[in-house]
Amino acid sequence: MSITIDDVSTLLHLPMMGQMCDLEELEFEEARTALVQLIGVDGGTTGAEMEDARGPKVRLSWLREIYVQRYAWGVAALAYLYDQLGDASLASTKQMAGYLTLFQSWIYEHFPGMGRRRLVTSYDDTTPRAMRWQSPRQSSTLAEIRSQLDALTYSGVV
Template identity: 35%
Template sequence: MHDRGVMKTYHHENALLGIDKEKQPKVLRCFSKYVKGRVEAAGLLPLMTCIFPSVDKTMLSAFSEIWKLETSSFHLPFGEMTITLDDVSSLLHIPVEGKFFTLPTLTCEEATIILVKQLGVTRDEVAEEIRRSLGPYARSSWLLKVVEEMAEKGLTKKAARAFLLRLVKMTIFCGKTNSKVEVSYLGLFLGLEKVGEFAWGAMELAYLYDQLKEATKLRTNSIGGYLNLFQAWIFEHCPTNLFDRNVCLYSGWIRHSGMIRPYVPERVMRQFQMLQDQPNLPPANIPPIEEIDNLEKEADDDDSGSGDAMHGGGGPDKKRKGKVAEVS
């Protein structure tokens, strides 16, 4: 079975808040009462606080490999699980009921017109931004600048549109264009009084399902979607303390009386919800019974700084030293 390794992820927490050199969130400085009110009316205010400093790429990669297109679910050793609308509502606290939408396909000229009209920027500024973005897109850094400028001028509606556009594309509809935002999403915020009518949570879930579908393809090496939700769901339903890693990931020999058997969990890492690397072949030579006395926890000289680990003498992993316990 082909294993692609750890996938590239797209996580924009610092960029979302516009963290500057003094570690101060620029977004919050232009987060006026009106802009906050529009975000709250849309039901998207929780996205401002649903923040992980980072995401676990290895864990997300492992889960994406067991996603099945036909059932929209993860196939785990004990059965199927999936991210549900209840999970979205409970973890993100954004609305899962309401209207769906269909995005238009915009040309660069159409994108220029809508940005000029709805965000209050000049045509020259937009033309330069689209040129730099190589299509009907706008960079998130440019949108943050627009939010600041419109807020300073008191053009609160235009600031709110730019803010909401940037927010949804860096969170619930985060794609693989890195910092580029599709201008077509701006159509969702033309009528700010109606932003609360959309089923943001349901649409976010459909978007994440689609990103997981793409991630299952053999040549895909990255994953998009709202990975904060993905990671929060794993933490909620598959806590990491389900097993003692020091014990379960021990690799070596175990024995019962004179029966000696290899214990090689590195061949079934997916069972521990971890990324499966190419395992070594099982060892051919069984060590003398005198070397297999007990299983003990001790520091691993070959992995400084890793803390305690379980080690076995003469086992499949020849780097490990120590003794292995007899199984009664």
């Protein structure tokens, strides 16, 4: 059992269709030129956003405003999570890094006996499913999670 693209779509409401993007470090002017060419925003607007973001980068909220449907953000989120899970699966690893909302909500969705969480009573189906649960401030350690995973039986998986 593994996290799938369908889980990303259902839990985070991220688009699955669209172009994947390549990442490379660029200087300020190179980044502005690339954004103008790829997104179609004028150079002044792009330059102002990059200055607000303090470097050759832009904020995700700005990108959403410009072109939320153009890129397959869900695929990127899943690829990044798989990379982090690969590192976390090593016996010497003590903790995970990165954005774990997808992983956490996937666990809550498919493993009802695992993890500490509370259902949010104000949740409605028009929001990402990941907003259905509220996580406690104190989380489980990786050792505790591994122990819970090792103890799982077939009936403990939805």
